Amino acid sequence: MSLEILTIKGSEVISKLAIVGGTHGNEFTGIYLLKKWEKRLALVQRSSFDTEMLFANPNAFNENKRYVDHDLNRCFEQSQLEDTSLASAEQVRAKEINQLLGPKGAARVDFIIDLHTTTSNMGPTLLLTQKGDFYNQLAAYITMKMPDVIVSCDEDHKDNSEHHFLSSIAPNSVMVEVGPVPQSVIRQDVYDASEEMTFHILDFVELYNLNDVPKLPETVTAYRFIESITLPLTEDGRRNGMIHKDIQDKDFTEIKPGQALFKTFDGKTICYQGEKSVYGSFINEAAYYDNNLAMSLLEKITLTTYSE
């Protein structure tokens, strides 16, 4: 068990890192952090790598919407990037971004930090979409420095080329996801937490590059995505209920069998029918109404910082 086993994808060290904000045009926090850091580059520069910044979807920001035509953060599967017939505002922008930071599979940039916010009460969340000792140690480092950070894993078993997230352009990436904050609003607490978490990620990459990662806690509690569940719907697919007040704001809190999840508009309570406890995230996230998603269900897991 040693630090030498720590490996990343692509090159041995991270030479080029990109911080992305405004992938969703009404998530103001990342956009305004970029504006700040562009004026004060030293805040995001470190000695061992180059940092660049990208405002991903200014058109959506100008329209004060999450996206103009399609969710930009669902446009980065390799097959979508190669399909020139896909020509909506975001499908075109995805190809541009792939040119700027990628191309995916042979990317110019080694690491992407993508800044997001949520209307859900998730607190400062580090979202991992890849597995490995590097990410487990990153999670251990961030939670050591910033104990209120929650680590949430959504590392499905797809090859990176099949990932649809913007951050999947680079071989290595994380997402910063902080809430609650309404769409199109800046809350100082969310803004400050997003900045602090980003600085810790930059610091960890620096320590990794310099082979100077300190001794870390051996395990980290995290939550791994199982499935999304939908709001109650009528037979013809219209919303027929809302998140129950007993589960509202209870992200990353245990959902036991029988827990009230929904209240239908005609007054019925719908409870969780699973056989074992789970945990929720993105509970009542505004952007998920498009698809009538109510929340994600997760299992509590332990990440091991050092391989056996």
Added chain:
Amino acid sequence: MSLEILTIKGSEVISKLAIVGGTHGNEFTGIYLLKKWEKRLALVQRSSFDTEMLFANPNAFNENKRYVDHDLNRCFEQSQLEDTSLASAEQVRAKEINQLLGPKGAARVDFIIDLHTTTSNMGPTLLLTQKGDFYNQLAAYITMKMPDVIVSCDEDHKDNSEHHFLSSIAPNSVMVEVGPVPQSVIRQDVYDASEEMTFHILDFVELYNLNDVPKLPETVTAYRFIESITLPLTEDGRRNGMIHKDIQDKDFTEIKPGQALFKTFDGKTICYQGEKSVYGSFINEAAYYDNNLAMSLLEKITLTTYSE
């Protein structure tokens, strides 16, 4: 001091009442309450008046935006309604609604309840835009039935014809304003409070019509609008700061001279410079970013329920 002096504008009793939702297309609460009540009319019917319901801006709802072209709730000045050259989506819709519920000045409907939500932490707020014993008693009744309701007054000294709110079509009106809830989200607590307050308003109108208003508290604490203040701006008018975390969520809490109001993006704190205490509302309301408004400032007042 007696109940006989209680008077309203227009007719002696309220014969026709309209409940309006979705004046802002991304304030889902009122829209979904209307859907519910349309299926269960008895909930909003009372013996002494007719209740009708209007979904004010379905086009904005379909686009998941506050409005398509203009804020509908700023389109109802008499002069705007008469100006046929004003032909944006909302300017046209305002004229339609004026036909449906008005016309303003000689309206078919005696009373409008307009349902709104806010991203600010205002709790359930009864917004009064008109003065008079009727409204003071209504406020006393609502706060007696629902003690967490805040009464906020924005009864400027304009003639009703100069009011730009939708609700000004009718000679009598109130607005139900509940938060915090993000745009495009239904929170059960906000939904339930909006429904409960609406029912109490309907009950009060019924009691008024039947000359059966009970004995009420003699005074009611309320907050009266003084002015709106803007976010910190650069010389060329761009946002240069945010609501300070010390004032975030502190709607209707005393703002003393020296209270931190804003944090600029370059780290400066801007404090309240007034000489006497005020109170804030609509603190960090998402919709107000369009005009870079930060919050409303109000003075604490006492409404007297019975005239001398």
